[in-house]
Amino acid sequence: MTPVELSRTVLHAVRRAVDAGELSVSVPERVVVKPPGPGGCGDYATTVALQLARPAGQSALRVAGVLRDRLVLVDGIRDVSVTGPGFLNISLREDRAGAASVRLVSNILRSGPSYGYGYGESTRSPRVLLRCAAEPRALVVGEVLVRLLAAQGIQAQARVEIEGEGEGDRRVPVPGADDRVIDVRPLPVAPADRDALLSLGHDAGRWALLYPAGRDRVRAGGEHLAQRESNPLFRVRYAHARTRALLRNAADLGFAPEPGDTDSAGHPAATGRTRTTDPLLTALADHPRVLAQAAAHRAPDRLARQLVAVADGLWPLLPTVLPVGEEKPSAAHRARLALAEAAGTVLAGGLSLLGIDAPDHL
Structure with missing residues (x-):
């Protein structure tokens, strides 16, 4: 379960x-x-x-x-x-707890980056038209919401209606009788911050716009470019890159990921039913609900914070994935590698929905 x-x-x-x-x-x-x-x-x-x-x-x-x-x-x-x-x-029940973890990892690896899609709204939902102000943050949020809604089965024709200053500046799709028209109006970027936002580049700039809740002010400082743990975007992208590196290193050692029991008798990080993987498993299992809530509440910041939770839950697992010294690859190593790959898959899929690159090397 x-x-x-x-x-x-x-x-x-x-x-x-x-x-x-x-x-x-x-x-x-x-x-x-x-x-x-x-x-x-x-x-x-x-x-x-x-x-x-x-x-x-x-x-x-x-x-x-x-x-x-x-x-x-x-x-x-x-x-x-x-x-x-x-x-x-x-x-x-212990057998159910272990089986649920294996089933979860297998499901993620089988689904790939689309894991968690279709958890929320019905595929029969009417088309949604997102009406966004002609302002950087609203436009980026609207673009991401189109992808989040599509992931929940909302018709892919969902478009963004851009309001300009005058009628000549507007691209107005005609709503159908059953269409929902939703205003997307996060707190705008302050005019004084727009140049600083542009200097962040594509990925960090998008993260700066999407990570705060819609009612919160965008911070366009250099902290989004910092290569350290205090930067949530760095933690997420670095965690993904580490999972890719583990897969490459495991291949060099001659073993591949295989969902299974991550416990290993005598291992300091995995004795009995290990607690080190619980936060990660909880975050991975919760991912479909978070995607659905991000779409339902028009809040891509929920997805951004979810990716940080997955990345932070991954860190305790990383040192246990590869054999140490003369240790031979075991079933537990293969299972931990599969769990790490599943986490990397969720991180890559979530970053893609946000329109941010998930690098294999960082």
Whole structure:
């Protein structure tokens, strides 16, 4: 059971509790599950009981107990415990946890850069016309939204309507009866920052426009060109380049990626059910939902931040991928290489949607 599958399972438990009259609340749009924090236990934790307590008119512990009684009956869940003021801590069956990771990596490698497409809106959705002001940020955001919408099955004919100062400056596609016309109006780039933005070049300039939320000001400083960890764009592109380098180095050593168990007895970074890969697996499993939300909320910044989460989750895995010293390539090495390749695939696909290059060497 992947994090996305578990999130749906918890959401289904909430819905069944509401239908049975045990809870009187509006069913949330989604439920977040993530590895437990300090004091937690199990494989994943969720704060959904705390979020529902006040609207339900019950204590968080009572809500957690209602949901626990339903979740423990789900195939694939070994145990559910309630800790603190009402945190639900969920333990998966070990065989299911490992199988889900293998299934996730296999799915990403099979799907390639289009992994996560079609998770959200229906292919029967009407065409969308994006009406963007004639301003650099709005035009770039609109261009990216066309690709995000297409990835969710919205008709590829979605176009950007550009508003100029006068009627002669406008290219106005005629909306159909069922078309949705949506204004794309992020906070514009300040006139004083436009020259600095141009000096960043294509990739860094696009990142500077897309990484902040639409309501936040664009920062066009040289920090977007810095080759260091403080620069999110550098972390994302460097992480992708490292995955490509690992594939080349593994080929030189005579082994290839193969989805499987990344654990290895006695390895300092992988003993039992390793925790070092959990953030990465969570981010990869969550990628389809993030793509859908970025399209639905017209927010490409959500995708940019998702790529940073994938890159940051990848770092602990990297030192464990290749054999060290006289160590021979093992099944665990092949599995870690497959997981690294999957992460690189998601990074490349996401950068492509943003219109940014994903270099093999950096």
